[in-house]
Amino acid sequence: MDVFDALTSRRPYKDAVSRDEALRIMFGEMKRGFDGAMLDQFARFLEMEHCAAKRPQGVRINIELGSIVQLQMEEGEARFKGALVGMEFDKYLILRVPGLKGVRKPLTEGAGTVARYVQSGCIYGFRTTVLASIQYPLPLLFLAYPLVVENINLRQEERIDCLLPTEATLGATMVAGVILDLSLSGFKLALKAPEGDAIPTLSLNSDITIKTQLSAKEFETFTGKVRNIKMDHDRIILGVQFSNTPPETMERLRSYIRDVLSIVR
Numbered sequence: 543m544d545v546f547d548a549l550t551s552r553r554p555y556k557d558a559v560s561r562d563e564a565l566r567i568m569f570g571e572m573k574r575g576f577d578g579a580m581l582d583q584f585a586r587f588l589e590m591e592h593c594a595a596k597r598p599q600g601v602r603i604n605i606e607l608g609s610i611v612q613l614q615m616e617e618g619e620a621r622f623k624g625a626l627v628g629m630e631f632d633k634y635l636i637l638r639v640p641g642l643k644g645v646r647k648p649l650t651e652g653a654g655t656v657a658r659y660v661q662s663g664c665i666y667g668f669r670t671t672v673l674a675s676i677q678y679p680l681p682l683l684f685l686a687y688p689l690v691v692e693n694i695n696l697r698q699e700e701r702i703d704c705l706l707p708t709e710a711t712l713g714a715t716m717v718a719g720v721i722l723d724l725s726l727s728g729f730k731l732a733l734k735a736p737e738g739d740a741i742p743t744l745s746l747n748s749d750i751t752i753k754t755q756l757s758a759k760e761f762e763t764f765t766g767k768v769r770n771i772k773m774d775h776d777r778i779i780l781g782v783q784f785s786n787t788p789p790e791t792m793e794r795l796r797s798y799i800r801d802v803l804s805i806v807r
Contacts, residue, residue, distance in 0.1 A: 545572065546584070579678055602631060603691050604666065609659050611637055613683075616654035616669075624683060626659075634673055635685045642681035649675045649683070657685065664693045701725040702802050708754035712744070721754060726796060728766060728783040734776060744771055750782055756798045762791055 549564035559567070565585055568576065605611075605626060613622040624637035642649075649672045658667045668688035675683045706721040710733060719733040731752065748768040755761050770781030784792070 603668070603688060604661050604664075604693075605629075605659060606661065609661060611657050611659045613637075613639070614656045614658075615649075616656065622683070627682070629687070632687050634687055635670075637683045637685065639675075639681050639683045642675060642677055642683060655685070657688075666691055666693045668692065700799065700803065702799055702806070704802075706754045706756075708752045711751040711753075712748065719752075721752070722779075724795075724799065726784075726792065726799065728769070728781065729764075731780045731782055732774075733778045733780065744768060744778065744780070746771065750780070752782075756794065762794060764791065764795075 545568060546564055549559050549567060550561060552558040568581065569585075573581070607626055607628070609626045611624055611626060613624065615621070622639050622641045624639035624641075626635060627638045628636035651672055651674060653672045654669060655672060656667065656669055658665060660666070668691045670685045670688050673684040673686055675681075701723050702725070703723050704721055706724070708719050708721050708731070710717050710719045710731060717733050719731050722730040722732055724730075729752075731750075746768060749765070750768055751763065751765050753761050753763050764784060764787050766782040766784045766787070768780050769783045770779075772779040772781075
């Protein structure tokens with residue numbers, strides 16, 4: 543809040559006050575000027591930041607905003623599912639958890655929970671504690687930033703991140719796209735339909751053929767099956783598994799991946 547910043551900042555005409563003194567003033571003589579529920583949540587948020595600042599330093603976790611996180615409380619059998627909507631390194635994670643609307647009272651601060659999520663073909667998990675939970679104006683859960691994160695790689699082949707322009711053929715339609723990551727088992731492909739055209743109806747196990755350039759010399763053609771379909775704003779993200787691609791083409795792909803890994807490692 544602007545008022546809190548003004549109270550805790552030094553000005554030419556006044557000295558800064560402490561966090562606790564600023565809250566005392568806001569809950570005292572200034573309380574009538576605030577929404578009571580918002581003021582209470584703001585105070586809880588400040589306390590959450592204060593507690594998080596005392597924690598030892600953790601690790602930078604591999605997770606993207608919007609990722610779905612599964613939560614299991616260590617006491618009892620309560621389970622929740624939420625989307626990551628914010629975080630501050632080494633302090634806290636913020637999840638939007640619709641299931642909190644059905645909870646009669648806020649989750650106990652300090653309660654232990656186990657969090658799991660999938661990112662880039664790996665299952666990640668960590669133990670953490672509840673810093674705060676609110677239901678107004680949105681059902682949000684604040685978790686302590688994890689100190690240790692464990693992961694299990696679900697992929698059998700090493701995968702490289704890339705941005706390879708490609709032409710994809712779906713049925714009788716050719717669509718421009720970009721390969722986002724690549725391995726010997728398959729790739730992730732982003733497609734965007736040209737203006738006025740439409741991408742054909744997609745379904746799992748649909749056949750797809752792509753043409754891309756792994757080197758400056760020539761284009762390579764790969765065939766595969768669509769195994770995963772995800773909408774991402776105005777793009778379609780496909781997970782494709784190779785099938786019926788000639789062995790010599792796969793060998794050139796193996797060489798390409800090996801060369802890339804030798805540089806980035």
